[in-house]
Amino acid sequence: MKKHTKLIAGIIGIILGIIIAFCIPNPQGLSHKGMVVLASLVTANVFWIFNVIPSFVTGLLMLCSWVVLGAVDFPTAFNIFSGTTMWIIIGGLALGAAAIKTGLIKRIAYKIMSWFPANFSGQVLALFTAGTIISPMIPSAHPKTAMSTPIAKGLSDALGYKEHSKASSGLFLAAIWGFLVMEASFLSATAQNYAFKGLIPVKYQAVLNWGNWFLMMLPWTIVTLVCGYFLLRFLFKPKDDKTISKSFIHKQLQDMGTMSRNEKITGIVILIAIIFWILESIVKIPAAVTALIAVSVLISLKVLTPQDFKTRIAWNTIIFIGSVMALGNVMQTVGLTTWLRIILKPVINPILGNVWITVIALPILIYLCKFAVVSLISTGTLILVALLPFFSTMSFNPALLVLIVTTSVNIWMFSYMDAPFITGEAAVNSSMTTASALAKSSFGYMIINIIGLLLCVPVWQLMGLA
Incomplete structure (x- = not known):
């Protein structure tokens, strides 16, 4: 600008x-x-x-x-900076930094790709699978897109696709879809999930633990993966989807050598941390404590150094998230939420009056907002802050709004609307996709997102949340 x-x-x-x-x-x-x-x-x-x-x-x-x-x-x-959410974010980002530094994430990605056919359809599915598995390990979108899109570029070159071709665009978007879009499936997959969770009152946050989040989003996850795969095949699959040798993938794995000590330690620590996050309500250990213990172990074993802790964690992102999360509590303290509820009631009540209407109308409202408000976190914050005054009068648990917002802010009709897309494009020197490919795939996702959310409603009802 x-x-x-x-x-x-x-x-x-x-x-x-x-x-x-x-x-x-x-x-x-x-x-x-x-x-x-x-x-x-x-x-x-x-x-x-x-x-x-x-x-x-x-x-x-x-x-x-x-x-x-x-x-x-x-x-x-500044109360939010002493809360558990901020420490979960710090711990999660540090774990992600270790996974990237050691090369564990690349190894996992290439290993998964070696299991699928070396053609367009096979590697699209591989990128979807790898991204979904890796997502909960790295709670930051930019490192994931910066890492995954060059992998897609290497695959595209190995398969003989021309720059900016349909097939090249399809592989780029498969990397983005798997590593970025599927973040909404797991609480720990991105810091913005914790930010949106932190915006709602504490009494509603308890339901959004790691395990519940996964269950509540499971129908959406399945629909978005399956429909997304067939969408990209329909839009971008080349006429001659020939299968080639997997030599490119095998060479990447060979160049990495055997799994290092630090990779093994990082993998074990992250796996244990995820298990404890899933069992948080049973083991009674707060997720923030689990994250900080995990990071302390990695530093003690010299997988991460004090210098890494200073330079590999996006502290500016942490401060930004903390500042927007502070809005909810302060707005309630000064009575702004009560006043806004009265002012906005005629507009908001029809949207929040029924959960089925909400999962259709709210995403559309968010899509429109994204044309003006570029930042994913800023868009989600604006929406949740506007809805905060209505939490006490809603017919369903307000925690569900966090899930709807999380899935709906991630659209890319134009690349400027999704900053991680810009990171991904920069990582491959803007050599893979086109504006038309972005728009078509984003429009498809916007429809799939609403379908996936609609299919989540019966699960939410069974859980007593809607």
Whole structure:
């Protein structure tokens, strides 16, 4: 985005914030503190939409503005940074960093690919399978797309596909689909899942443990994998889907050599951590504690070094997530949620009145928002914050909204709408896919997503959540 556009947007955002906080009389039912929080939220959203300054800096300034302008005190504004969610994110990102550093993830990916036929259909299925299996190990989308798309590029070259051809686009999108889209299937697959979970009141968060999340999303996972596979085959399969030698894949595995000590340790530690996350309600060990113990073991065994802990973890992402998660608690503290419920009731009530309507209408609303709000976390935050006032009056568990938001923010009609796509394209020098391929596959996903969510509703009803 051009520099002057960011500057103009920044000035407009600040002016809007000042007008809301200090020039407009407090509406009935909302205090000055509530107006300050509303003003900061408006300004922050303008900054996030136009990327005026780094997103995490905007988030920190938003929190600081609440303290400086007297909306809440420091402990209230920054309370989220002492909560368990932030430590789960830190621990999860560190585990993912170890899996990438040791080469474990690449080894798993290539090994899975060696099991499938070396043709378009076989390797699309391999990328889907590898991405889905690897997703819960790395809670960050950018490293996964940066790693998976070059693998897809190597496969495309080995299969003899021309750059930007249908088949090349199909393999690129298969890597994205498996390693990025399927993140919604597992709580630990991306930090944004924890961020959205952290936005809702604590009393609703308990149901969103690792095991429940997986069960609640299982119909969606199956539908999205099966339909996604056939969608990419329909759109991009070459006429001559010939099978070639797997020499490329075998060479990659051969070059990696035998499994190293650090790979083995990382694999065992991550596997044990996932088991404890699944059994969290039984073993009574908080997920954050499990993550931190796992990271401590890796550092103690020198799989990760203190330097890795400083440089391989996206601390800016952690700060950004923490700042947006703080919104829910502060909005309730200053009475902003109650006021918004009254104002937005005529618009929101029809959407949330019935869970079947919600899983159709809410994704469509999110799709429309994504054309304006680029950041996945920002979009999800805006939606959940807008719906927060209605949690107490809903006919189904508000935790389900987190699942709907998680699956629906990840669309890519245009590459700018999904930052990890940009990372993936950059990793292969934009040599694999086309704008048309992105649009067609994204539109297909948008339909599949709603179908998958509809099929989840009976499971949610059996679990007593809807």
